[in-house]
Amino acid sequence: MSIETSEPTGDTRSRAAIKNALGEQARALGFQTMRITRPDTIQKAGDRLLTFLADGRHGTMEWMEANADRRRDPRQLWSEARSVVMLAMSYAPETDPMEALARPLEGIVSAYAKRADYHDVMKVKLKQLATDLERETGDPVKVFVDTAPLMEKPLAQAAGIGWQGKHTNLVSRDDGSWLFLGAILTATELDPDPPERDHCGRCSRCLDACPTKAFPAPYQLDARRCIAYLTIEHKGHIAEEFRAPIGNRIFGCDDCLAVCPWNKFARSAHETRLHVRAELDNPPLADLLPLDDSAFRARFRGTPVKRTGRDRFVRNCLIAAGNSADRALLPFVAPLLSDPSALVRAMAVWAFRRLADPDAIGTARAEHYGCEQDEAVKKEWDAGTTT
Template sequence: MSADVQSIVRELRARASALGFDAFGIAPASARPDLEDKLHTALARGWHGDMEWMAETAERRARPQNLWADVRSVIMVGINYGPRTDPLGRLADTRLANISAYAQMRDYHDVVKGKIKELAGLLARRAGAEVKVFVDTAPVMEKPLAEAAGLGWQGKHTVLVSRQYGSWLFLGAIYTSADLPPDAPHAESCGTCTRCLDVCPTDAFPAPFQLDARKCLAYYSVEHKGQIPLAMREPMGNRVFGCDDCLAICPWNKFASSAREAKLQARDEIADLSLADLLALDDPAFRRAFSGTPVRRLGWARLMRNGLVAAGNSGDRTHLPRVRKFLDHPDPLIRGMAVWALKKLDPGEAGARKATARAVETDPGVRAEWSN
C-alpha cells in the first residue's frame, strides 16, 4: 500500500470521527460473495412479505458490482443512536404509545446523509476517485457489508451488533472506484446466547440469523399497508411504530452509551407520548408533531390504525370515546381497527352495533372485522 493511500485513509478516519461517526471501516466490494444466494433464498421463502421492492431490486442488491460496475471498495460508517432508557421497560405502561427508539428523533437519513456526503467528497478530492453515497434508500446490503468492514457482526436477530455500541448503529455506505486497504472483517460473537430470538413475541426468527418479516411486529406497524393481521394484534401491545425487543435485550448493549449527536437525541414529546394524545391527533396535528421524524413517512391513517390496536390491547375503557369516533371514518383501514378495538374494550356495545353495521358496511375488510 502506498504512503499516499495510507495518508488518505488516515485523513478519512479522522474526518469521519470529527463529523460524528462512531464507527468506520473499509471492505472490498467483492467481500461477501455469499450474499446473492442468501438473498434469493429469503425471497423464495417469502420472508419479505409484501415489500415487493425487495424482489424488484434483488439483482442490484445481491452484489455491489451489480449496482455499480466500477465499485472497488466500500466504506461503511456507523453513528450511535443508543436510547437513554431501556425500550423494554416501556412496554408494561399501556398508557404510552410506544415508538421505536430510532423514530423518536430526527430522521436519521437526513442526519447521516449530510455527513457522509462530506466524507465522500473528501475521498473524491484526495484520491481522484468516483464515489456514490447510500443511506438505506438504495439496494445495498449495509449490515453484511458493515460486518465485512469490521464495524461489528450480524447478530442472531440479523441486526448489526457492535462491541462498543450494541445494537444501536445507523449505517451509511460509500461506494468508490478507489482501491482502498480493507479492514479485517468482524467475527460473529453471539456465542450460545439466544435472548434476541427468545424475546420475540411472534417467533419471527425461523432460525438464528434469519428473519421472516411476515411474523415481525416492526414490519406490520411500519411497512405493511393493510389491516394488521388478527394474530399480530394482541402481540403488538402498545407498540404503535416499530419494535425494539430483539435489539434492546442484546447483552452487548451493556457497553453502549446514549447518542452523542444532538440531532439524534430523542424528542421527549415523542418518547413520552401517551396513547390518549396520539388518538386525539388529526392529520395536521400529526404532521406537526412528527415533522422531520421517520414516523412522518408512515402517514396519519396507518398511525391511527396502530393506535387503535394499542387501545384495544390496553383494556382502558377511557379510550372508548376516541374509538367510537373512528367507527364511521371514511377510511376502511381505520374503521376496521376501530371495530376490533371496540370489541376488545366493550364487547356488549360491539354486539349491539353489529347487526346495523353488517347491513350498511360495504367494505369486505371491515365486514370481516365484525365477523371475527
C-alpha cells in the first residue's frame, strides 16, 4: 500500500490530497484516527510539565527531568519538524476491567498490557506509513511510539484526536479512554486539524475512583501516589499506605480510565496482535508467586509486563497476596521469605504477617530475622501485626 496522489506536490490542494491519502492508509493499517498538528502547539503543556517536575510529582522517573526541554517542544527533538502526524489505535477491553477486583486470588494486569507490546505492533505500521509519506513528499520523517521525549497526549489534543481529561489521560468522543498513540514527525508542511476542546464538564468520576487519591486537583497527577507508577515504574519498596489500596492490581491500574462515561463509544481492539493473551488475562496469583527470573522472562516475553523485571513483579504479586485474606496462598508466600531479592523478601514478610497466624509468624521471624542483612526487610519483621 502506498500514498498516491495525482496532483503536484507544491500547492495547497496537493497537501490536502496527501493528507487524505495518508488518512485512508492509516485506517487500512488499523488506526482508529489520524490527525495533524504543528510542532509549536503545546507550549502550555510544556509549562505544566516544568511545574510537575518542580513539585517532584514524577517520583523516581528521572528520565522525564533529564529530557524536559526536548519534551516541551518537538522541534528540540528534531529541528526539521514542520508537521506532527498523530495516530491512535484502540485497545478497548471487551469487559469492565474493574470486575476482577472482586476476585482477589487473581492478579489484575492493566488492559493495555494484556497483549503483545504495543510499541512493537504500532511501530511496524507507523514505519510503513512514514516510509510512504517520505516517498511521496521527498521530505525526511521520524517515527515515535512512546519511546522518546515527546508529549504525545498534548499533541493528540492539539491535533483534535481527543482531550486530556481530569485524570490527565486522553479521552476521545469516538473511542473513549482506550487509545495507544504514535507520532510521525515530518519536514513536510501539512494542513493541521483543529484542536479538540474539553468535554469533561462537571464529571469527576475518574478523580473519585482513584484508590490512592493520586489527583491533587482536576487535571493534575501526583505519580508518586499512582498505582500504575508504583507497580510499574517504582523500583523500590512500596510504602505501606499504598499497599492495601493496591488490592490485587499487579501491573498498572485502569480505574480512572474504566469509569469514564465516554467509554460507551469505545470499540474493541481489532488489530490481531493486540488481542488479549490468555496468560495475561488476570492470572492466578498462585501461578505467579513461584516465578523465578527465567520463568518470568519466558512467560512475559514480548509483552509490556517484562519491562518491570521479575523482582518488582513478584513484589506486586505479594502485595496482592497479602490483600487477598486467603491463607491458601501461604504455601506460595512462605518460600519467598528467603528469596535472594530484598525487595521480594520485604513484601513476603508483609504478606506473610497478614495471612499467617501469630504462632507461625513468630516461628518464621525466629528463623529469618537473625540472618537478615537488609534494613527494610528487618523493618517489616519489626512492624508488628499489620492491618
